Amino acid sequence: MSTQKYNRPPIVQAVFEVRFDGDSNKRIMERIVKKLSSRYPNTEQEHTWNFQIDGEKAPEVTQSPVAAGYKLSSSEKTDVVLIKPNSFAVVRHAPYEGWDVFKEEFENVWSVVKKICGFRPVTRLALRYINRLDIPLPSTKHEVPGILEESDYINIAVVVPKDIVPAFNRYNIEFASTTSREFKYTVRTGPAPAPLVDHFSIVLDLDVYKDIDLPQDESAVFSVVEELREEKNYLFENFVTDRAKKLFEREI
């Protein structure tokens, strides 16, 4: 089992998602839920309600709620599985315990889904890692000298004319591109509420996925997942600075 690179991995949520061609009905979803219930004892069901809005009349429910999916969670609420008619997702909340642990988790769920649903063509494979950089504010007990510059921690920046916008405290950046291996990715970043006292937080959300030319053989699918992970790590390591990495390396 590989060891974790960072003592304080900044991962708030790690998500592995598979989308399939074709929908599962409620009965199939319920069987998956039942099969996973020992590992994920808490179950929430989501429904879709359809409303008819007509002029000044009060909104009217036009049909019975439709089962839209299930959210299963572990007793500690750190591991979550989302079951939907045409997809499933495995979510790990902080603390992230490393790729091997996460991989085992989604392989187990995959195995249950496969046994119950049978073969379903995979239409999309994705890894999404939502990171949050918790940066100590200068001139606090953390004794970080100087002025906090976000560019000291993250290599994505908003460029504005300084004479017109000398300072700002809110922004959102989102961009999409393709890696050299032809995986698509979306990056989102911006400030987030800091959960720690005297800190400033920046979210770095990396969503790497493949939705064309997907292999259907299981071992080949997992090879793609490993490649997605490599690409995600490459992006992460390049989007954060060495100074940020030092924050993740601090011992607890």
Added chain:
Amino acid sequence: MALTALVKDDNGSTDGMRSYSQTNSALKDSEIIQSVGTKSFSTNAQNNAQFEPTNVTEVRSFKNLSELKTLTSLLAMHLSRETRSIIFSEIDYLLDPNDFDISEDSLISPESFQSYLRFLTYYPSVCPGNLGVAFSGDLFAVWLEEDGDNEKLLNIEFLPEDHVKCSFSNKKETKLEEAFSYVGPMKRLEKTLAPYSLMDFRPYVI
């Protein structure tokens, strides 16, 4: 016009969260499925013995517990495994849906709990303390420092927005030597308690 209450992920994002514009609120962690009508839930409880919340009180304590655990995950990377385990064990006990009695027990205020978590990360060397819940729903922790017949007792109630209500007593051979209380920002607690070191206090079993 037919509207659907289920918020769709229009930008093709991987599930787990929606677009970034919603990520901030998601990070506060109402997250994932809160936007849809949650109609039912069940749990098998931690020991896998079947537990189904059957009344409003059980449902409320269970939901409160879930909310606090989700809040903990927001800064779990800054807590040691041991600290996290102690916190969960304490809140599992305080909010055990099987034992929760609305006439005697209070749900824990999430704002108070957040202040407690922020306290633990601000003073990382302080042990978690023994937890209790005030009638108001605010969480409090109790610590003790013992040295022979001398005893120093510290009680901190966690108020929203990083404020605390603290009481301290120092007994020597059962006689009260000094006592004081403090209400204010948690950041001033270290100076307020000087010359006593917060780090020397151990959890006090109530």
